[in-house]
Amino acid sequence: MSTLQHPATGASGPATVTEATTTLRDPQARSSRASRRAERKAERHVDGRKPKRSGLLTAVMIVFVVYSFAPLFYLLVNSTKTQASLLSTFGLWFGGKFNLWQNIVDTLTYNDGIFVQWLGNTLLYVVVGAGGATLLATIAGYGMAKFQFPGRRAVFAVVLGAIAVPGTALAVPTFLLFSQFGLTNTPWAIILPSLISPFGMYLIWTYAVDAIPAELLEAARMDGAGEFRIFFTIALRLLAPGVVTVLLFAVVATWNNYFLPLIMLSDPKWYPLTVGLNQWNAQATGSGAEPIYNLVVTGSLLTIIPIVVAFLFLQRFWQSGLAAGSVKA
Amino acid sequence: MSTLEARAAGATAPAVPPRRRARPRGRYTGWLFVGPFVVVLVAMLIVPIGYALWLSLFRDQLIGGNQFVWFANYVQLFQDAKFWSGLGRVAVFLVVQVPIMLGLALVAALALDSARLWGTSFFRIAVFLPYAVPGVVAALIWGFIYGNQFGLTGTANHALGIDLLQPFSPDWVLTSIGNVVTWEFLGYNMLIFYAALRTVPGELYEAAELDGAGPMRTVFSIKLPALRGPMVIATIFSIIGSFQLFNEPNLLKTLAPNVIGSAFTPNMYAYSLSFSGQQFNYSATVAIVMGVITAVIAYVVQVRGTREENR
């Protein structure tokens, strides 16, 4: 079953794990209540008293929050301004006409609604790219964790190397390669490279080693179930927090993908939101200039909202998934 | 089968005599699972690297066409002052920005884990939020804030009557970029540390308290050691990220074209070689060399890091 290794010494802890860690690792925890209970238990001292709240620490965290929020606040405030008042009012507070709704409408309809097209593209790349990457990484991580096969160590070495290779080093050769095959300026140019997630595979692998007991698999095989059947009915469920973590981070990476689409695409109809926003920003330059900073700002706001919402709703899953992954690594 | 599902639900089932002979598992079954991943890995990673290597051995000129030049590109790169100054710049960036960012992330994670805050969950998600913001948007916003005349820094300068804050002056530009990167990734690193801290078993804390350890002692003896592994991981990723630095300086370039040159970082150099100069072969050379340098350093850090851990 899941043994607990003390991170510092590597020695094995007792077989009976504390409630706190089980609920964190157990994906069946229906219990945000249980995990909260666990947190509070960890908080408590032996004598049952809760530690006193520290004003200093809270103040420190407030500074962190202000730092994190300030630019987002800037974004929010300035998306309520018209193009003209953007250039003439103070940057960190409201000014001029309250133009948020009109800005949103303008953003969505400018240039025959190309923003919506870009949104659709981004969703396409995310669903197929990030979804595909998660699928491949999960299946491969499971395979590495639970099977012995010739070449396994080679794969391990290659994946580790892959994590170390800078993505931007690959961008130019990938571009040249794709232009040989006529793949540039198509959605495949974005989707195919986003399908590899070496770190995702590594995360699932480490998670699967502990989360899926070998006995369970053996028993299933004894019952005559096929490997893929086992995977989809048993393993996947146990891997859920890890999978959600990998998925979320893959989604963020694909949603925010900028460099690769920038060099691969020349037709704006395939741009993701990031490249599109950058083009709108560049429109302020030169002899045909048409600055639309208000749309850039509003568009940026609209771009980050879905990701923020996704993170807020799926907090529970990815936090426990991260826990497992970072400890094991 | 329902017995399988019951087992999956976590109940320990009593041993059941096998109803059928177990289907033999082949030696290569693992490849069924790992195969698709490896195929894409080879296609999207190995092949481009190979192609880059191939390209770096040629030279394509406007006059004269494509020629095989052995390692002439590498020799030229070795003597290329632009490349070395860019590399030096990201090395400085690395040595300064990474410890600061990880240090701050550590402080934040420890603060969250101390359970002495009002509103822990709120702080956790709030500091993490910048990670969800695309680099383009972050650079755009900070670009506006850094604006000399009417951005925040300009306004602060005017209000205080000084000319001190000059985010895009040659002395400060690296710090300004470092600030954007720190803002983007602070929450992410904080969360990795925090998640690791959460898995420390409560009984360790109980034992420490019984021994009479105060909060600071707890931090140093239990929490920090628990973070050694995640620290190594976070450091490696930050190192890789620093060497790869491209998005932020590239997006801010339009605001400070004289200070952020086309070879400001090695990746920017590779990019401008390809897309401004159409010198794809030399660009591939830069990419290969950068990849090797990054991989070597990441490997060294990992080896030293795990060695420390296993001591």
Added chain:
Amino acid sequence: MNKRLRRGLSAVAIGVTAAVALAACASGGSSSGGSSDDISKALKDGGTLTYWSWTPSAKDQVAAFEKAYPKVKVKLVNAGTGADQYTKLQNTIKAGSGAPDVAQVEYYALPQFALSDSLLDLSSYGFGDLKDKFATSTWNSVDMDGKIYGLPQDSGPMALFYNKKVFDEYGIAVPKTWDEYVAAAKKLHEADPDAYIAADSGDAGFTTSMIAQAGGTPFTTKGDEVTINLEDAGTKKWTKTWDQLVEQGLLSKTVGWSDDWYKQLGNGQIATLITGAWMPGNLEASVADASGDWRVAPMPTYDGGTAQTANNGGSAEAVMKQSKNPALAAGFLKWLNSSKESTGIFMKSGGFPSTTADLESSAFLDEKPEYFGGQQINKVLVDASKSSDNDFTYLPYQVYANSVYADTVGQSYENGTSLESGLAAWQKALAKYGKDQGFTLSSK
């Protein structure tokens, strides 16, 4: 004159006309390209075209074209502004596919694409006949070595745009010579340390135009031989004046086309713009705050006597060699930049024309835009276009040259030092690149 002679003369006249007409048709069909007949046929047969442009009026122009020629479909793509689009164009050229049929190319980049054999020579389609329709300097930009690589869209003769309100406030007279300009710069900055006569943090296009106005010819190309001399007489003439502004900190360091730059144009902290005739459209659209404050005057000269300007910016459209339907593309291009309907749409959106008919039309010259306080700015600008021609030529890799300008000349601006050192660094970098690309560099 007696009847017989008159009839004889008219017979000769007819004969001559016929001979000329025949010769024109014959020369039209002699080269391996198409002919003007091919164009009319292609337009009648129809087809699809892709057109890359960032011009704001392109959408309306394409719509009007499709209405006039219902069988032709034009796909308009905004692949980026200026250098961003050229990168993409170069990528498609290298890849051998994916290029549009017609693309917008600024005058400074045209030689690069022409010399790399990426553009279609339009002389065989009878485009030579259009020569008189366009202003001389713009035609010279598309007509290279006897081949016609595109049609001019707009022109950018330079003029002095100044904020009258600011000038009046500080009692500054409109400068006619560069010396007067420098004096005005000093006066303004002393009176108000937040105000500057102009913003210049280094712009390759501006530098080359100023060198051109001073009579410099730093770049010459003859086949594979390239000469780069950024220390010639004309260049030195410019740096002598401009160095005074750079070294004395009389220029705002605000980056052109940035948020801050627009703001400063609006509130008077940037008092003049020395730029092309296409600027009014930009000011009207983006700097509403300063409406009524700005005026246009001729560009200052070195001797104060003869009028001399230069061109800054402006684009042509060209047909890419990769085009699968060159005749149709040529037909579209011809309509786009020489038909009255199309140029009218272009001008309505604020564009400054390159067609002589429009430049000389009284309606155009009599315009009194409110933004400029009712001044007949077009009279000044058209006058400028008459003296904007010069011998300046661009490099066969000017797009690259401009991309490393900030790394070299930009450093002089950044440090407030003499432009000569920056230009020397630029020259060195350009020579190295030329050599790397296989050109022969000569120093004279």
